[in-house]
Amino acid sequence: MIEEISTTEQGDLVVNLGPQHPSTHGVLHLVITLNGETIKKVEPHLGYIHRSIEKMCESLSYRQFIYVTSRMDYLSSHINNHGCALCVEKGLQIEIPPRARVIRVLMDELTRLASHQLWWGAMAMDVGALTPFFHAFREREAINEIMEETCGARLTMNYMVPGGVMIDLHPNFQRRTKEFITLFRSKIDEYDELVTDNVIFKSRMEGVGYLSREDAISYGCSGPTARASGVSCDIRKLAPYEVYGQLAFEEVIGTGGDCYARYLVRMQEMRQSLAIIEQLIDNIPEGEFQAKTKAVLKLPKGEFYSRVETARGEFGVYIVSEGGMTPYRIKFRSPGFSNLSALDHMARGHKIGDLVAIMGTLDLVIPDIDR
């Protein structure tokens, strides 16, 4: 607080953006120091949706704590659950059957697609075009219906368990996913027509919010935010887990470092996800969907860390176990937290409209940051 007062000069305006605001995706409180319309400093105040998830997990067993991570980054709920299951399996040192591996990757990629679709709609809405939001949700509905049929829920699917997945795929899954792929291939071109090539949109995005490669690395950014600045950080390529090592897909790296580059990286990632799903959907191996595990899971004493690539970046699960039924300490490394820390650096010297565009391309989900 004291530092804030001494850096404001005469004529500066201190404006609060949020916590209740249409374009901060969640409850994010930004204290912006403005000089006229130019931003001098952005200070995020977090904690409005802190639910002490990490503390709560200390009293839950290793099967029970996975559902809570769905509520953190609710747009990549499968991927978060996957990360937790991987960490527990690392501790228990159990092997997952191949069918379960493929199912997990399929669900991950569908979730990534759904998350990027929502990101696209919400970002277009922030910039001012209100129509793409509805178009995006129409396609997302198709994915939600696939999830509902197999997993039973549409947003917070508690589907991954240590050892595999909870229940086998529904018989309709393959057919519906194939229909979705053909549908979405044509729609993604529509997305490009409506928003990507639009001259107004480009002028809002190009040259705004530049993040250099060195800054991206030093702030700890990950995911499409860092990849658009030229940092190669896709965990699916660097430290492949499940079947990612055997799939043919590209890591999408951009060079612009500005908002438009981040936008293009995510659009390309959607296409890559479609390619991955296409490769896998016809080759799901038969077999078990869950490895046999003991009724009560006890991790040996030690520390275990595993990481997965969510739609936002690197999600890490760090478990410290004392050998009991419940963990001693669980820490989640959330991608949004590190991405948000780069916001101040990116937004200086721009206008408020640009701040909204930058936050849109960072793809923040505040419950992920606040846990």
Place this chain on the structure above:
Amino acid sequence: MAFLKDYISEVYQGVRSLLKGMKLTGYYFTHRKEIITQQYPDNRAEMKLAERFRGEVVMKHDEHNEHACTGCTACELACPNATIKIITKFDTTPEGKKKKALDTFIYHLELCTMCNLCIEACPTDAIKMAQSFEHSVTDRSKLTKKLNNPGSKIREGVE
């Protein structure tokens, strides 16, 4: 002269991209068949939810009003946030031995996160997820439910 050519081509490209976008929204404006809105309260009769949809936990009862719950409390132990509370009593079997049986299965719908862990944990497949989702009530005590029907007892042969 090059400046003028750039200027004109910039204007032309800009206008072309705008018209492309307008064509798409114009298409959706004229094709009303693309509307996928479901008129919710009116279409309850035709609405069919997926069979695995997690609405709320119910106990399966057959036509003789018998269920399969032995009162083993596996679901209560599996539940992450104390949504289920099982009250057991002691029944006398025909041989005269005392056996643990289910008295009441209390289910707090207001706390349930529909995570499916209780269904996974049940060894006798006694509970399942129903597809109802209209849970709002005006009186909070209605959300605390007893899952076993009154006067029901366990089916023969379930262990």
Place this chain on the structure above:
Amino acid sequence: MFSIENITHSIDAWLNHALNPTMVVLVESLIVGISAITLFAVLGLVLVLMERKVSAYMQIRLGPNRVGPGGSMQTVADTLKLAMKEGLTPDGADGFLFNLAPYIVISVAMLILAPIAFAKGFQIWDINIGVLYVSAVSSLSVIGILMAGWASNNKYSLLGAMRSGAQIVSYELSAGLSILSMIVLTGSLRISDIVASQENGWWIFKGHIPAVISFIIFIIAVTAETNRAPFDLAEAESELTAGFHTEYSGMKFALFFLAEYVNIFIVCAIGATLFLGGWMPLHIGHWTGFNHVMDYIPSSLWFLGKTFVLIFLMMWFRWTFPRLRIDQLLNLEWKYLLPISMFNLLLMTLIAIKGWHF
């Protein structure tokens, strides 16, 4: 043939028969005033509903469809709700200016209704500087907006009002120049003359290329003047919550809301008058047979049809394009629209002098 002229003439004759001349003038002024306010109210209702339905169909959803048949009574219900809402004045707001601002904006909108020709012989005031009057009075609405932003005692509102002021004043220039280029063709500022000169064809067809360029610039400029997307950063919902009318609620907000939609109607009416012939049916040169057939459709229907086509065009813009930033908006005006419209004016003058139009 049905014609509003007959109705007005018969009412006029009946009044003259029944009362002395001074009373006739008074009664007629009263009738005109009340019908103008009624038109205002009805227009507001119809346009808001049209906006909601048009936006819904473009966004692959149904619009309001429960209140009344097909949702037609939705705006009536909304107006009732707004009328019953509490009109809150924020603490520290300048009370007098805060309450005055919506009334200025509404009065300006009503004043501009005067010279517009709705149908043949159906014009409130056929002043000889009709177009100049409209252009001048429409710039008065900036005062209302700046008042609203300042008096709200809210940083967001102030930001919104400042942006809006800069935007409206800049785009007045382009709108004015494109109007001017059409006046060059017609040779008169009087609205009835402008409409009459389009008897053998609408100016947008007769004036070929420069008229089409003028039309495009005019549409862009009036979209910016009425604070509509893609130039709506004065009320940018996702940035400043609601810009200069954030603090208004209840009837005062209803007045701002209504004034915005009536402004849209008015500028589209001016556009229809200058470029598309006002109430003049589609005539092609001297094809008397075709013209005679076109005359069967009443002139009021022609006028309303043209205006609503232009309104639909503006709504189409709003729901397709993202928003421009303030510096990009001013950039567009000063570096693109203004040079092009000045060049266009020269071109049009050349064509008018040489007689190279139809």
